[in-house]
Amino acid sequence: MTEIVSDATGRKPTTRRRRKTGGITHIVVFLAPAVLIYTVFSIYPLVESLRLSLFAGQPDGSAVWTGLGNYARLLFDANWAVRFWNALWNNLILFFIHMVVQNPLGLLLAALLSLAPRFGGAYRTLIFVPTLLSVVIVGFVWELILSPLWGVAEGMMAAVGLGWLYAPWLGLEGSALTAVSMISVWQYVGIPMMLIYAALLSIPDELLDAARVDGLSGAAIFWKVKLPLILPTLGIVAILTYIGNFTLAFDLIYSIQGVLGPPDYSTDIMGTLMFRTFFGQQTQIGDIYMGATVACMMFFIILIGVGLYLVGVQRRLTRYEM
Amino acid sequence: MNTVDTTRARRGRMGRIGTAAGVHAVLLTYTLIAIFPVVIVVLNSFKNRRGIFTEPLALPTAETFSTEGYATVLNQGNFLLYYGNSLIVTIVSLFLILLCGAMAAHALSEYRFKLNTLLGVYLILGIMVPIRLGTVAILQLMVDLSLVNTLVSLILVYTAQGLPVAIFILTEFMRTLSRDIKDCARVDGLSEYRIFFEVVLPLIRPVLATVAVFSMIPIWNDLWFPLILASSDATKTVTLGVQQFIGQYTVNWSAVLASLSIAILPVLVLYAIFSRQLISGITAGAVKG
Numbered sequence: 001m002t003e004i005v006s007d008a009t010g011r012k013p014t015t016r017r018r019r020k021t022g023g024i025t026h027i028v029v030f031l032a033p034a035v036l037i038y039t040v041f042s043i044y045p046l047v048e049s050l051r052l053s054l055f056a057g058q059p060d061g062s063a064v065w066t067g068l069g070n071y072a073r074l075l076f077d078a079n080w081a082v083r084f085w086n087a088l089w090n091n092l093i094l095f096f097i098h099m100v101v102q103n104p105l106g107l108l109l110a111a112l113l114s115l116a117p118r119f120g121g122a123y124r125t126l127i128f129v130p131t132l133l134s135v136v137i138v139g140f141v142w143e144l145i146l147s148p149l150w151g152v153a154e155g156m157m158a159a160v161g162l163g164w165l166y167a168p169w170l171g172l173e174g175s176a177l178t179a180v181s182m183i184s185v186w187q188y189v190g191i192p193m194m195l196i197y198a199a200l201l202s203i204p205d206e207l208l209d210a211a212r213v214d215g216l217s218g219a220a221i222f223w224k225v226k227l228p229l230i231l232p233t234l235g236i237v238a239i240l241t242y243i244g245n246f247t248l249a250f251d252l253i254y255s256i257q258g259v260l261g262p263p264d265y266s267t268d269i270m271g272t273l274m275f276r277t278f279f280g281q282q283t284q285i286g287d288i289y290m291g292a293t294v295a296c297m298m299f300f301i302i303l304i305g306v307g308l309y310l311v312g313v314q315r316r317l318t319r320y321e322m
Numbered sequence: 323m324n325t326v327d328t329t330r331a332r333r334g335r336m337g338r339i340g341t342a343a344g345v346h347a348v349l350l351t352y353t354l355i356a357i358f359p360v361v362i363v364v365l366n367s368f369k370n371r372r373g374i375f376t377e378p379l380a381l382p383t384a385e386t387f388s389t390e391g392y393a394t395v396l397n398q399g400n401f402l403l404y405y406g407n408s409l410i411v412t413i414v415s416l417f418l419i420l421l422c423g424a425m426a427a428h429a430l431s432e433y434r435f436k437l438n439t440l441l442g443v444y445l446i447l448g449i450m451v452p453i454r455l456g457t458v459a460i461l462q463l464m465v466d467l468s469l470v471n472t473l474v475s476l477i478l479v480y481t482a483q484g485l486p487v488a489i490f491i492l493t494e495f496m497r498t499l500s501r502d503i504k505d506c507a508r509v510d511g512l513s514e515y516r517i518f519f520e521v522v523l524p525l526i527r528p529v530l531a532t533v534a535v536f537s538m539i540p541i542w543n544d545l546w547f548p549l550i551l552a553s554s555d556a557t558k559t560v561t562l563g564v565q566q567f568i569g570q571y572t573v574n575w576s577a578v579l580a581s582l583s584i585a586i587l588p589v590l591v592l593y594a595i596f597s598r599q600l601i602s603g604i605t606a607g608a609v610k611g
Contacts, residue, residue, distance in 0.1 A: 026514040034426035041482035045456025123349045134543035136565045247452040292458045
């Protein structure tokens, strides 16, 4: 949305300059509350976590400097590495499923909505409903529906002759992660849909009229005119998906599957690993230093992803003046 | 898209009807998928145990209608208190995000000073870096400030979490405001503070509403920070309360379904009232100035 907003009148070349005013007291007063709260409760904790990740806890409660020792343990120590790589791999699968199911589905729905069908507003409003619900609620609702005890999913599939396909997906090692991912897709598809819909609406009518006069069919207009124009938005959607995948996915998995990522760690992701490491659970006592290390690894992984995107993808995207 | 052009006119009437039917078929199918789970939970929350299990897809009948689940929830759970907590946390956090965010955005978009660009980048950095990654240190900080198990701890964290996006959107918008009206106010001798509160704030009201709706959803729905910072019974939010209630009552299906409905319904009512605002907010970029 950014580029569109900034195209508005304010950025027109103008001879008027920002006014230089006398004192700076009011500037400080305006900025201080936001800078203060943000620095203390957002930036400082992050920096402090980075610092903590360089220490190791001792049995007597003190901490000693270990440099990158925690990271080495996380990556190479047999007990830690197996959990770490498993969680990271599950996160990547989660991301992949969102990229191939959620975002194309969002694009399809947005493209259809942008044709301005009758009741378009109603469809848009209703499809966005799951996005508003708490992940906790979404998790339990789907757990109940998919449960073999209640049999709603099974009964409905049997009604259309697909009963033999049913399995308690959330409980099976091979399908649990996919099932959780699809629940997450169901919940969040409204966001890419809305962002892409907004981008499609912002394409000037003259451009589309010109394409029609040139004799392009509806499909050709979509693939050759609209899609290239909304590529920057698709890029933003991809990067939001990537970041959300490391943070928001925790809530869903924690509510449906608990903190261990069952069955047999098949739904364990970085968020649950961090929570477990930090607070501990039955077989393991909590360790704030290793918890901080897992958090920092997530931070680096997000940075690497965003960096790759900025360098590798965004620079190649052509932005068209609209 | 209303322009009638030759290509369109030449296309057969039947073709157009066919396309429209296809569009509606896809949209309707997905809409049903989107709301079906919500409908089925709310529907079954008004049934007795037998109704829930024998006919999960049927409407409650005179035989199966029951509000026993709601009775259990209201007797056992402290849901009114949890609602109050969620409301306090959400409203106060929103107020702080909007006030501090608008003030900072005003400073960044209105005045020229050293560090302007740098501070702007610093303040929106948080969009990229999820605040949850600092959880370990946030908990320690809250312990040091003796704010654990208080609503204040949640409010502070959510304010810090919401500020980057708010400042980003508000700064972009404020840059497009006309300068003349503020300069007029200065000529009239208004102080910089009065200009902000009496001239700028009224002008940005629509955008403030957008930011409010946007910031509200993740705060209301969050599970992570209530779980870590304020899980005591007196400070539980609805999201955490429902999560733990269901954990205890897994066998009592009517109570589980009722507690889910209790958590869903207010959100749906609010959405019904504010959906226009929310959607116009999300698609705001599309309206060209």
